[in-house]
Structure formats: C-alpha cells, structure tokens
Amino acid sequence: xxxxxxxxxxxxxxxxxxxxxxxxxxxxxxxxxxxxxxxxxxxxxxxxxxxxxxxxxxxxxxxxxxxxxxxxxxxxxxxxxxxxxxxxxxxxxxxxxxxxxxxxxxxxxxxxxxxxxxxxxxxxxxxxxxxxxxxxxxxxxxxxxxxxxxxxxxxxxxxxxxxxxxxxxxxxxxxxxxxxxxxxxxxxxxxxxxxxxxxxxxxxxxxxxxxxxxxxxxxxxxxxxxxxxxxxxxxxxxxxxxxxxxxxxxxxxxxxxxxxxxxxxxxxxxxxxxxxxxxxx
Numbered sequence: 001x002x003x004x005x006x007x008x009x010x011x012x013x014x015x016x017x018x019x020x021x022x023x024x025x026x027x028x029x030x031x032x033x034x035x036x037x038x039x040x041x042x043x044x045x046x047x048x049x050x051x052x053x054x055x056x057x058x059x060x061x062x063x064x065x066x067x068x069x070x071x072x073x074x075x076x077x078x079x080x081x082x083x084x085x086x087x088x089x090x091x092x093x094x095x096x097x098x099x100x101x102x103x104x105x106x107x108x109x110x111x112x113x114x115x116x117x118x119x120x121x122x123x124x125x126x127x128x129x130x131x132x133x134x135x136x137x138x139x140x141x142x143x144x145x146x147x148x149x150x151x152x153x154x155x156x157x158x159x160x161x162x163x164x165x166x167x168x169x170x171x172x173x174x175x176x177x178x179x180x181x182x183x184x185x186x187x188x189x190x191x192x193x194x195x196x197x198x199x200x201x202x203x204x205x206x207x208x209x210x211x212x213x214x215x216x217x218x219x220x221x222x223x224x225x226x227x228x229x230x231x232x233x234x235x236x237x238x239x240x241x242x243x244x245x246x247x248x249x250x251x252x253x254x255x256x257x258x259x260x261x262x263x264x265x266x267x268x269x270x271x272x273x274x275x276x277x278x279x280x281x
Contacts, residue, residue, distance in 0.1 A: 008089045016090060018098045018113065025254060026056065026207055027097075027116040032251035041218050043240035044153040046162030048215035050075050051208040051247055053260045056115060059179055059216065060203045060244035065196035065223035068179040068204075068216050068243050069137045069155040071163075072101060072111055075211040078168055080107045080263075084133050084175035094129035094183075096120070100209075101177065107263040112206040119202055121182060128194050131204065132178040135191055138219065138228065146229045151220070158217035166213055179204045179216075181224065195225035210260050218243050 010016050033056065040062065041047040051057045052075075059068055074080035083104040091099045096117055100110040121130035139156035143149055159173045180202070182194040221228050222239030 023115045033248040037247035039245040041243045043218050044220045046158030046217045048162040051212045053208050053210050054255050055208050056248045058203045058205045058246040061198040062244040063241040064200045065198040066241040067181040067219040069176040071215045073213045075213045088133045093134050095131045109261040109263050110209045112208050115205045115207050117204045128182045128184040130182050132181045132183040134183050137176045153220045155217035155219055159215050162215045193224050196223040
C-alpha cells in the first residue's frame with residue numbers, strides 16, 4: 001500500500017473537534033465544585049448511578065490499583081448506550097484526556113468527555129496502554145468455557161445486578177471501557193493484560209455531555225496481577241480493592257457556552273422512498 005493508511009477522519013475538523021481549553025478549565029478549576037454524590041463500591045460488586053448533563057464524575061482508586069469495567073446509557077432512553085467499537089475508531093483503542101465515549105446508532109453523539117485521568121501511562125515496551133477499549137468484560141459464560149467453573153461475580157454479572165433497579169437487564173449490559181486496565185496486542189496479534197498501574201488516589205474523571213446512567217463493576221480480577229484463566233490461573237481475591245464514585249456540580253461560569261450535543265441529523269431513510277397517498281409513480 002502506497003502512502004499512509006486511511007482512518008476515520010472528518011472532512012471538516014470541527015465535526016468531532018474538542019474545545020480542549022474548556023475541558024482543561026473544568027479539570028483545573030475545582031474550588032467551585034459541589035459534591036452531590038459519593039459511593040464506595042465494594043470488591044467484586046457492581047453499582048449504577050445517574051450523572052446529569054454538565055456534571056463531572058470521578059472514578060477513584062481509593063485504596064490502590066483496581067480494574068473497573070464501565071457502562072453508560074442515556075438516562076432517559078437506554079436504547080442509546082455507549083458504543084465501544086465506534087469509539088475505538090473515532091478516538092483510540094485506549095483513552096486519555098479529551099477523548100470521548102460515543103453512542104450507538106441512530107444517535108452517534110458524544111456521551112461524555114474525559115477531563116482528566118491521572119494515570120497517564122503512555123505506551124510501555126510491549127505496546128501496552130491504559131484505559132482499554134480493546135477487550136470486553138469478563139463474564140460467567142467465558143469462565144465456564146475456559147475453566148469449566150461457575151462463578152457469579154464476573155463483571156458482566158456485577159453489571160447485570162447493578163442495573164436491575166433501573167429496569168434494565170443482562171441484554172442491556174454492553175462492551176465496556178476498562179478503566180485502570182493495561183492491555184495491548186502481542187506479536188501474534190493476541191490480546192494481553194497487565195497489572196494495573198493505578199495508585200491510591202488516582203482517578204478517571206469525565207464531564208457528562210448528556211444525562212447518563214452509569215454503571216461499574218469492581219473486576220473480580222482485582223489489579224490483574226494474577227491470571228484469571230489458563231495454566232497459571234489463581235485466586236486474585238487478595239488483589240481486589242473497592243472503588244470510589246464521586247459526582248460534582250460545576251459553577252455556571254465553567255459551563256458558559258456549553259450545551260449537550262444533539263443526536264445525528266441523518267434522516268434515517270437509508271435510501272428508501274416513502275410512499276405518498278395518491279402518488280402513482
């Protein structure tokens with residue numbers, strides 16, 4: 001192939017541009033924030049909570065490294081949910097400051113924007129990066145397949161239990177953002193995972209672009225320093241830690257000129273003609 005491979009780039013940069021100066025101000029000017037919600041999520045469990053448009057949310061490593069599986073939906077319409085595959089294409093396979101999570105069709109809009117993540121891992125010698133969109137959540141089905149065992153505290157299970165009070169169920173749980181998780185592809189193009197580099201007090205913070213229902217699982221693999229599957233698998237219980245959730249209101253001045261993005265304005269006809277009464281054509 002001659003030249004640079006092509007990727008998902010807009011004809012006009014403004015189509016997906018991020019006003020970095022705005023999100024930097026939101027990340028840096030914290031004195032005027034008001035804490036509205038705080039929750040400690042125990043090990044090997046799930047939790048779901050709302051974040052309103054214009055609020056900031058932090059996922060905090062309150063006791064040290066712990067992988068967190070994250071899902072998000074439109075609070076008022078759970079058919080609109082985070083789309084991991086398109087986010088990988090529009091943003092990156094691993095996320096950091098100013099990246100966004102995009103929603104599924106037919107909406108295709110930013111659901112949240114990362115204002116600050118304090119790990120700032122970069123790229124290691126094996127090509128590993130942090131805050132992963134390459135992989136999915138662990139689930140009881142793959143545990144049964146790979147290990148022949150029944151285990152009810154996988155991330156899929158934890159997320160399912162977490163969203164039940166919000167009138168959602170297993171079918172609403174979707175591919176995740178793995179916060180604080182380092183992953184990559186090896187020389188055989190196989191997915192690998194490494195121990196989380198997060199330290200006590202590290203956080204992953206975002207601005208809700210629309211009203212969100214968020215859910216997390218504190219991964220049963222803990223910091224992933226112990227393999228869950230395969231010949232070297234062990235019990236990683238001792239590496240599991242709780243996670244903190246914090247939600248803040250922002251001063252109005254920080255949100256001046258900001259508004260929630262609208263869904264895609266594509267007409268949704270897919271090239272089909274709509275019948276019209278009395279039209280013989």
